[in-house]
Amino acid sequence: MWSSFAKTASLTVLAAGIAGSVFANPMVGGAPMYENKNIVENAVNSKDHTTLVAAVKAAGLVDTLAGPGPFTVFAPVNSAFDKLPAGTVDTLLKPENKAQLTKVLTEHVVSGKLSTATLMKRIKANGGKYNMTAVSGDHLTAVMRGKGIYIIDESGGASKITVADVNQSNGVIQVVNKVLLPK
Structure with missing residues (x-):
């Protein structure tokens, strides 16, 4: 009897873990x-x-990104910021450069919740490119390269989505490997 219960309990735990x-x-x-x-x-x-x-704290964007949204945030990892020219991040974080920092950060935010499935459908429906307007007012373009989705900024920089569809209560984070820059 106990062995039957133990097997059932183990299968339940395994199924819950898989789900x-x-x-x-x-x-x-x-x-x-x-x-x-x-x-x-x-x-x-x-x-x-x-x-x-x-950077979000220095730009005063915490309340905005904690707001109701929905937002899609193309969130660069630390190594993406490390790829910028030496001193760029330190310069942007200075209080006197808050407007420029805000412009760079809002380049990474699009209104609405865009999953990678939605991005792929829109890319295919629009001849291989899907154009978006960032909260900064700058234009971003989503494209497929192989099996990856890339976000292209107005300067031509390409940032790959490396961790997709991190759902939030107020949108979605798409983790990217490069910092998007305004023109």
């Missing part, structure tokens, strides 16, 4: 991302996004 891994948000920066938390509440826990979080 949890199928339906759970991906881990980002070693931290779980929770769909019931907003963009800021999740991003602060990612070890891969400490530079982005510091």
Whole structure:
């Protein structure tokens, strides 16, 4: 009797684990991302996004990105900021450069919730490119290269989505490998 119960309990735990891994948000920066938390509440826990979080705080965008949205945030990882010319991040974080920092950060935000499935459908429906307007007012273009989705900024820089569809209570984060820059 107990062995039958133990087998049933083990199968239930295994099934719950499989279901949890199928339906759970991906881990980002070693931290779980929770769909019931907003963009800021999740991003602060990612070890891969400490530079982005510091920049969002310096620009005064915490309340905006914690707001109702929905937003799609193309969130560059720390190594993306490291690829910028030496001193760029430190310069942008200075209080006197807040407007420029805000422009760079809002280049990474689009109104609405765009999953990668939605982006792929729109790319295919629009001849291989899907044009978006960032909150900054700049234009972004989503394209497919192989199996990857890239976001192209007005300067021609291409940033690949490396962790897709990190759902939030107020939108979605698409983790990217390069910083998008205004023209």
